[in-house]
Amino acid sequence: MSSRRAIRIHIRGVVQGVGFRPFVYLQAINHALTGWVRNTSAGVDIQAEGEAVQVEAFLTALRNDPPPLASIQSLVHEECQPDGFDAFEILASEARQGDFIPISPDVSLCEDCRSELFDPADRRLRYPFTNCTNCGPRFTIITDIPYDRPFTTMKDFELCPDCEAEYHDPLDRRFHAQPIACPVCGPQVWLETNGERFAEAEAAIQAARQQLREGKVVAIKGLGGFHLACDATNAQAVAALRRRKLRVDKPFAVMVPDLAAASAHAAMTDAEQRLLNSRERPVVLVNRSDASSIVPGVAPGQRRLGLMLPYTPLHELILEQAQAYPLALVMTSGNVSEEPIAVDNQEALERLGSLADAFLLHDRPIRTRCDDSVVAAFQGNVLPLRRSRGYAPYPVELPWEGRSILAGGPELKNTFCLTQGANAFISHHIGDLENYETLASFEDGIVHFE
Numbered sequence: 001m002s003s004r005r006a007i008r009i010h011i012r013g014v015v016q017g018v019g020f021r022p023f024v025y026l027q028a029i030n031h032a033l034t035g036w037v038r039n040t041s042a043g044v045d046i047q048a049e050g051e052a053v054q055v056e057a058f059l060t061a062l063r064n065d066p067p068p069l070a071s072i073q074s075l076v077h078e079e080c081q082p083d084g085f086d087a088f089e090i091l092a093s094e095a096r097q098g099d100f101i102p103i104s105p106d107v108s109l110c111e112d113c114r115s116e117l118f119d120p121a122d123r124r125l126r127y128p129f130t131n132c133t134n135c136g137p138r139f140t141i142i143t144d145i146p147y148d149r150p151f152t153t154m155k156d157f158e159l160c161p162d163c164e165a166e167y168h169d170p171l172d173r174r175f176h177a178q179p180i181a182c183p184v185c186g187p188q189v190w191l192e193t194n195g196e197r198f199a200e201a202e203a204a205i206q207a208a209r210q211q212l213r214e215g216k217v218v219a220i221k222g223l224g225g226f227h228l229a230c231d232a233t234n235a236q237a238v239a240a241l242r243r244r245k246l247r248v249d250k251p252f253a254v255m256v257p258d259l260a261a262a263s264a265h266a267a268m269t270d271a272e273q274r275l276l277n278s279r280e281r282p283v284v285l286v287n288r289s290d291a292s293s294i295v296p297g298v299a300p301g302q303r304r305l306g307l308m309l310p311y312t313p314l315h316e317l318i319l320e321q322a323q324a325y326p327l328a329l330v331m332t333s334g335n336v337s338e339e340p341i342a343v344d345n346q347e348a349l350e351r352l353g354s355l356a357d358a359f360l361l362h363d364r365p366i367r368t369r370c371d372d373s374v375v376a377a378f379q380g381n382v383l384p385l386r387r388s389r390g391y392a393p394y395p396v397e398l399p400w401e402g403r404s405i406l407a408g409g410p411e412l413k414n415t416f417c418l419t420q421g422a423n424a425f426i427s428h429h430i431g432d433l434e435n436y437e438t439l440a441s442f443e444d445g446i447v448h449f450e
Contacts, residue, residue, distance in 0.1 A: 006082040009046040013073035016147040019133035034085035039093040108281040108311035110135035128314035153365035160185035187364035219356035224370025225341035226334025251299035255331040257319040265292035271377035280390030281311035282373035388429040395423035
């Protein structure tokens, strides 16, 4: 005799924008369950009905085998009366006033998307904004919760039929990937020099690479703002960038194409290599190798270098190792010393016009500026020196619940923190609060977090 069971489940944590609903859908189908799943402003709600043994197996799968980017803080369920559903569905998201949910940080390019980026047979071949449910922008493009496309800076890019089909297919890797795009319907890249659009799409990327080869400084719009880039093996280029940026001796971060290239410049431990290649892709402080071709001017008087690997498709294309391309690029924040990083195209053209020889721009808006994170490996642990892209706004769990508090942080190297229940939401890196622009960024960040 069969034993039927029906339950309602509520899940909190980082469970939106990480492939959680398609995961729930597939688990329900695999366990022959009916019901529904939906996002809300407070997490994910599920109602599932079926054979009792299958319902229990479904619960076990949710707890023990969530998607790699998900982080479940709590999963509670209660028995309910069966509603006699005929199938399992993914319902439209539901906004609830006053609720909140942790938002996923931006995630570096996954291997599946990287393979597609260089696959001649793929429709996203060499498309610099390739992403899926497992990678791509999150925090820097979200404007509100729940995390759905209309509440992101991608809302004005109307999906083409191919992307629309992927977006609505629960079995597709891009099901409800909110930044989903392709060359037909998504953001585009172009290069500007001397106030004129010089090249577009692939030609723009190759023109930017040529500028870098020639020792020029190129401002590159990335995930959470602009970088100022130059050849890290060219002493004249590095000196020019340092002079223009008014940065006397503070070290520059360097991006290299892969771990093999990193090994040519640094003697790294296994822990440091894992950090470099992690999905957060931070800048990692490593001991410089005597054989490194990176010029001393990148980190004057320092025995360590700050290295990072590409974390967007655009970076992969810029650092593609072809045509005798440099093995290391300075990738420093796109700002004049002590000002906030530029995020808007017009803002960058105005503020960075005296710093860069060319601008590699795109039209995907950035809602929240987010500098690169800087970390070190210390006694087997990650020592965060600047916790920003890839980590923020992931919450730190507290051992207690209390009233909501805003901690404002220091004047220098500023971050802030907001607490909600047992979660401490530490902001992205803000910077030194000694000028109006950074103060405005600080205040905007607090309002956005709230």
